[in-house]
Amino acid sequence: MELGSVVRAVRSQRVLLGDTVQPAVIVIKDGKIHQILSNSSFPEDVGCEMLDVGDSVVMPGIVDCHVHVNEPGRTSWEGFWTATRAAAAGGVTTIVDMPLNSIPPTTTLENFHEKLREATGKCFVDTAFWGGVIPGNQLELRPMIQAGVAGFKCFLIHSGVDEFPHVTDYDLHTAMKQLQGTGSVLLFHAERDVQETTEETGNPCQYATFLQSRPDIMEVEAIRVVTELCLQYQVRCHIVHLSSAEPLKLIQEARQAGAPLTVETTHHYLSLCAESIPAGATQFKCCPPIRGSYNREQLWSALKACQIDMVVSDHSPCTPDLKKLDSGDFTEAWGGISSLQFGLPLFWSSASKRGFQLSDVVRLLSQKTAQLCNLDDRKGSLALGYDADLVIWDPERVFEIQETSIHHKNKLTPYLGHMLQGVVCATILRGRLVYRDGTFCPEPLGKHLLVPQRAGQAQL
Structure with missing residues (x-):
């Protein structure tokens, strides 16, 4: 065929x-x-x-709802043509593109339309799009919902790129008021600067130096803010790339109190551990950081207990020079890991040894991810009409x-040489x-997925 x-x-x-x-x-x-x-x-x-x-x-194709494609503006890092081919090669049939690392970021209706134009004719799999919440763009949110974004992402700490600034408490309350009644979702990069954090003082080529600079308390305090907002406004909230098991108790308590809150973790937090990262191996740097093996096992336990809802790649590539491999300086290197193509075998290699079944793979990598971005009426399940x-x-x-x-596009990944x-x-x-x-296939057959507002939700 x-x-x-x-x-x-x-x-x-x-x-x-x-x-x-x-x-x-x-x-x-x-x-x-x-x-x-x-x-x-x-x-x-x-x-x-x-x-x-x-x-x-x-099985149903995988829905990876956390992918940084970086086009337009940083196509030397990644682009729709290469990212979606990698997705197809990994059994991923839908990706959802993050609003930052592209220039311009997807933070206005005009920028969203530019993103759609850039992606046209380049996607080998179906592609949906997140919008972004940054200071001062609250009046763009509802027009972007009407135009079909899957939801929005914000940062509670510097994002790594200046054109996507992090939000203040005021910005969060303003955005939440705009999102009430829309059925949309707000995604949080949940790390926050707290007094306990310190500048790196050790050897910058040792992974432990970087890890100490982003302790668990940064995630705990950020998630405390998210849970309070979620309960106050009853707007769907989602914590992206949870790396620390410490905030899980906060998340559970908020859900029991009625917060519409979901949480994801990533393949690298489940597959890798801090103890095994060699000196100078900056391809392992990401934010939040990869933590210790005990923490990793706690994440696996939380997945088994359905306290973590889904697993994604957080594919965040860059050009090799930005990884500072020559100097091996973790403090200066770009933080991001490329894994879009290998999510399924990465997950299964570890999950199958821990008693997970194939049905768990579908639930965590396809169904729950489709649900997050309101695509679960057509994606993520092997069922009639899908x-x-x-x-x-x-x-x-x-x-x-x-x-x-x-x-x-850029082949640097911490998984080179791994047997999966x-x-x-x-x-x-x-x-x-x-x-x-x-x-x-010789031509890209992917479509743009514009997410309709769910029936029964408040009209904008």
């Missing part, structure tokens, strides 16, 4: 339906899942384009991450075969 061609049906001995893995045929019509049949009830002579994948696992977005993969097969197989379990064989987007065994 040619890449880019329409797939009418997919057959496998291992289709994940709900919590069970069973033989099935998925019949596709007009890009949607039309029927799900047992092998025995599917007629052999229908003459349609059948893709028989043997005993490869068939987009026929499928990842076909081999959970048992092991492979090594090599530079030649990386499809995002789980090989993505093919990716189907709305019934079209977009990736198979290292090869892509």
Whole structure:
């Protein structure tokens, strides 16, 4: 079957339906899942384009709702063409682009329209977009909601780029009032400068020096602010890339008190630990930082207990020079990790050893992420009427991450040389075969996903 061609049906001995893995045929019509049949009830002579994948696992495509594409403005770091190819190669069928690191940032209606123009004709998977909350842009929020942004992101600490300033308490209250009744969601980079934090005084090439400069208390105090706002305004709030297990108690208490609050963590916080980061290995730098192995196990326990709702990549690439590999200076290096292509095997390699099932993978990497950005009526589930977005993969097969197989623009990643379990064989987007065994369809078939306001929510 040619890449880019329409797939009418997919057959496998291992289709994940709900919590069970069973033989099935998925019949596709007009890009949607039309029927799900047992092998025995599917007629052999229908003459349609059948893709028989043997005993490869068939699951809903992954929805990665935390991706920095950086286009326009910083396309030397990443761009829609390269990022979405990497996504397709990793079984990711939907990404949601973050509003910062591009120039201009997605903080006004005009800038959102520029983003859409730049992304047109370059996406190999479907793409939705976050807007941003910065000081003084509160009157842009409702027009951006009407235009289809999935929600908004803000920072409680310097974002790393000057064109996306962090918000004050006043800005937060102003934004919350604008978002009330819209059904939209506000995402928080939840770190806050607190008196206990100190400037780095140790050797800047030692990871411990950087880690000490961003202690757990920064996340705890930021999340305290978020939980209070969430309870006061009853606006959906979401904590991005939780790295510390210490604030989990605060989050649980706020939810029990009625806060509409969700939280994600990332593949790097679940896969890596501070003790294993070599001196000068600045490809491991991200903010918040990768913490110790005990903390990592607490995050896994919280995932198992459903205290953490989802797992994302937070793909945040840059050009190699910004990582300061020559000097190995963690304090000067750009903070961000590239992993968009490898989220599924990264997660499964660790999760399968901790008793997680394939149904947990779908819940944490597809369903909950689609839910966050109001795409769960069409994305993230293998069910009738949903987009026929499928990842076909081999959970048992092991492979090594090599530079030649990386499809995002800059190949620097802390995972080079890692052996992972789980090989993505093919990716189907709305019934079209977009990736198979290292090869892509000749033209990008991804669409822009403009998120409609949910029925029953207040009209703007």
